[in-house]
Amino acid sequence: MPGLIDFPPFPDDVPTHPLLVVDYELLKAGDKSEIDTLWKAATELGFWYLKNHGVDEEVQGMFNMGAETMALPLEEKLKYEQGDDGMSFGYKAAGANATDEYGNLDTVEFINVAKDDALAYPRVVHRTYPPTVNARMEGTIQPFIAKSLGVNNTLLDIFNDRLGLPKGTLARKHLREEPSGSESRCIKNPPKPIATEPKTAIGAHTDFGSLSFLHNRLGGLQVMVPGTETWQYVKPIPGHAICNLGDAMSIYSGGILRSNLHRVVPPPGAQSAYERWSLVFFTRPGYSQRLEALTGESTMIAEAIEKVADKGIYFSGQTSKEWFFRRIKLQRTKNQKGPETWRASRGTEHRPEAA
Numbered sequence: 521m522p523g524l525i526d527f528p529p530f531p532d533d534v535p536t537h538p539l540l541v542v543d544y545e546l547l548k549a550g551d552k553s554e555i556d557t558l559w560k561a562a563t564e565l566g567f568w569y570l571k572n573h574g575v576d577e578e579v580q581g582m583f584n585m586g587a588e589t590m591a592l593p594l595e596e597k598l599k600y601e602q603g604d605d606g607m608s609f610g611y612k613a614a615g616a617n618a619t620d621e622y623g624n625l626d627t628v629e630f631i632n633v634a635k636d637d638a639l640a641y642p643r644v645v646h647r648t649y650p651p652t653v654n655a656r657m658e659g660t661i662q663p664f665i666a667k668s669l670g671v672n673n674t675l676l677d678i679f680n681d682r683l684g685l686p687k688g689t690l691a692r693k694h695l696r697e698e699p700s701g702s703e704s705r706c707i708k709n710p711p712k713p714i715a716t717e718p719k720t721a722i723g724a725h726t727d728f729g730s731l732s733f734l735h736n737r738l739g740g741l742q743v744m745v746p747g748t749e750t751w752q753y754v755k756p757i758p759g760h761a762i763c764n765l766g767d768a769m770s771i772y773s774g775g776i777l778r779s780n781l782h783r784v785v786p787p788p789g790a791q792s793a794y795e796r797w798s799l800v801f802f803t804r805p806g807y808s809q810r811l812e813a814l815t816g817e818s819t820m821i822a823e824a825i826e827k828v829a830d831k832g833i834y835f836s837g838q839t840s841k842e843w844f845f846r847r848i849k850l851q852r853t854k855n856q857k858g859p860e861t862w863r864a865s866r867g868t869e870h871r872p873e874a875a
């Protein structure tokens with residue numbers, strides 16, 4: 521698996537944005553200044569590094585599962601394709617998603633495993649998976665998902681308190697027992713062919729759910745820092761996960777928490793000749809949960825919403841499932857009917873800012 525173990529260093533001559541570093545052990549211990557750092561990161565950029573998260577061994581197992589799965593013949597993988605109706609779980613072939621309103625195609629393939637299918641295995645909740653996934657469901661995927669849920673739930677509780685919400689408010693929107701779009705995703709991007717234009721691997725987007733817990737080896741992830749109009753790389757640092765907030769948390773918090781625009785391009789410099797592997801666990805609200813600003817539960821959120829001129833996105837009435845299916849479905853290549861389709865697949869990136 522070139523690109524997973526052995527690869528050139530991230531170059532130091534490309535535009536790179538430093539993220540704040542948060543120590544998970546200190547967060548768990550309730551360290552006040554660490555929680556302040558997390559809050560600053562979550563409200564300003566919505567991205568941060570997380571160290572001491574304790575999931576590295578499970579991450580390696582997940583990359584092995586991904587490599588075994590991607591090595592299957594395409595015909596076999598296509599039996600488990602996501603389909604065009606908005607379900608995310610399963611295999612996504614390269615080119616199955618558009619990366620922009622012009623219908624340019626993405627270059628990544630990935631395998632998504634639902635938290636519900638993994639935890640209930642061998643009972644099927646949403647769908648079935650390739651044999652390479654089943655073989656690692658109990659030994660690799662369940663432990664990775666269980667630990668990732670633990671990390672994300674700890675973060676959710678911290679945000680819950682800082683937002684002035686009654687205890688357990690966000691936890692009840694993310695119950696382990698409620699079917700949801702929560703899933704693991706192992707992504708492979710092929711090496712960039714020599715002497716071709718770099719193609720966007722994953723188009724600019726905000727994440728659909730609440731919290732993303734991301735593990736990268738090679739560069740390629742880029743963020744657009746608020747107030748700027750250029751893309752900057754996020755440098756992978758060994759032992760540091762990259763965490764970010766998604767649309768649901770932006771909406772629940774009335775825009776106090778940020779779901780920031782990001783994309784994936786080929787790795788920079790000499791790294792571009794290598795396969796790029798990445799792994800994410802996405803925590804998303806239970807399917808039945810309505811995505812609305814929690815103004816009735818927190819005066820801080822109520823005050824934030826007061827200052828927003830166009831409140832539409834904060835009170836769309838969409839459930840988590842509707843939000844999630846709309847976004848997945850309308851970015852599928854087969855569903856593109858023009859720029860309107862792409863625009864209708866968007867999230868909170870063009871949200872109205874508080875005055």
Ligand SMILES: O=C(O)CCC(=O)C(=O)O
Pocket residue numbers: 705707722727734736740741782783784798799800
């Ligand atoms: O591969 C990465 O670094 C990021 C992937 C990502 O943004 C996503 O899958 O939503």
Ligand SMILES: [Fe+2]
Pocket residue numbers: 725726727782
């Ligand atoms: Fe993302």
